[in-house]
Amino acid sequence: MTVAVVTFGGSNCDRDAVRALSHVGVDAERVWHEDGLPSDVDGVVLPGGFSYGDYLRAGAMAAHSPIMNDVRDAAEDGVPVLGVCNGAQIGCESKLTPGAFTTNASARFQCESVHLRVENADTPWTAAYQEGDVIEIPIAHGEGRFEIGEERYDDLVAEDRVLFRYCDADGNIIEKANPNGSRGNVAGILGDRETVAVMMPHPERASLPDLGRSVDGQGVLSAFV
Amino acid sequence: MTTYTATVTVRLKRGVLDPEAETTKRALERLGFELDALRSADQFEVDLDAESAEAAADRADEMAERLLANPTIHDYDVEVAEA
Numbered sequence: 001m002t003v004a005v006v007t008f009g010g011s012n013c014d015r016d017a018v019r020a021l022s023h024v025g026v027d028a029e030r031v032w033h034e035d036g037l038p039s040d041v042d043g044v045v046l047p048g049g050f051s052y053g054d055y056l057r058a059g060a061m062a063a064h065s066p067i068m069n070d071v072r073d074a075a076e077d078g079v080p081v082l083g084v085c086n087g088a089q090i091g092c093e094s095k096l097t098p099g100a101f102t103t104n105a106s107a108r109f110q111c112e113s114v115h116l117r118v119e120n121a122d123t124p125w126t127a128a129y130q131e132g133d134v135i136e137i138p139i140a141h142g143e144g145r146f147e148i149g150e151e152r153y154d155d156l157v158a159e160d161r162v163l164f165r166y167c168d169a170d171g172n173i174i175e176k177a178n179p180n181g182s183r184g185n186v187a188g189i190l191g192d193r194e195t196v197a198v199m200m201p202h203p204e205r206a207s208l209p210d211l212g213r214s215v216d217g218q219g220v221l222s223a224f225v
Numbered sequence: 226m227t228t229y230t231a232t233v234t235v236r237l238k239r240g241v242l243d244p245e246a247e248t249t250k251r252a253l254e255r256l257g258f259e260l261d262a263l264r265s266a267d268q269f270e271v272d273l274d275a276e277s278a279e280a281a282a283d284r285a286d287e288m289a290e291r292l293l294a295n296p297t298i299h300d301y302d303v304e305v306a307e308a
């Protein structure tokens with residue numbers, strides 16, 4: 001099986017994603033966005049980076065790249081699609097997932113390790129964890145504050161579509177553990193179907209044991225196995 | 226056909242946090258200015274040919290809806306004038 005990691009101009013986590021996926025036993029390769037999505041892909045990753053220099057809004061330009069029509073079709077066919085960081089911004093801008101990721105409350109780029117609480121373990125992306133597990137994964141973003149209208153937020157929660165929330169080391173969902181001011185400390189969500197997910201933290205940066213850090217991100221990537 | 230300039234102004238919905246505007250406000254205060262609030266907005270000037278001002282406004286409206294604004298966090302308005 002092959003997972004396509006879509007490279008846009010300005011993507012910079014595409015190689016990391018391929019390496020991390022390979023490490024968990026998933027065959028993955030980079031696909032240049034202008035070449036379109038191969039018809040036989042078994043999964044899609046929208047990787048992190050700064051596609052189109054974050055012009056207009058992070059992810060806004062890439063969301064309208066023609067390959068996103070292929071990605072949308074694949075998602076509708078049930079192909080798993082994961083957007084990470086800039087890929088999450090692209091996911092929301094292209095309406096694969098609800099809400100928007102916008103400027104951090106601090107107005108600064110934040111690059112640090114964070115704790116996430118698994119809110120729903122009954123999805124392909126979180127099946128490796130138990131609900132309530134606290135995992136450690138790094139973030140690196142300037143526009144990661146999850147915003148969504150109050151009603152739609154309530155729907156998202158009611159439909160159990162929040163995957164991860166920022167928390168402290170003990171799993172408490174508190175303001176102090178919220179690195180970017182996201183509504184409800186939300187770090188990752190599902191799209192209309194559970195095979196589509198976006199998250200701001202980087203699971204591919206917490207997957208290779210050689211880095212000497214947490215490998216808690218492997219669980220997310222193993223959704224493609 | 227007439228040439229129009231459509232001015233699209235995109236701003237955050239009221240109530241949505243604007244960290245850059247907050248930072249700018251604090252910088253103005255450091256310079257000694259007194260102010261109650263500051264809001265930022267993006268403005269796009271689009272030159273286009275259309276049959277009427279209404280047609281030009283409709284097209285600019287669709288541009289805002291589909292790309293220039295993100296309806297989740299933004300409001301926008303469109304003004305059209307003959308170029």
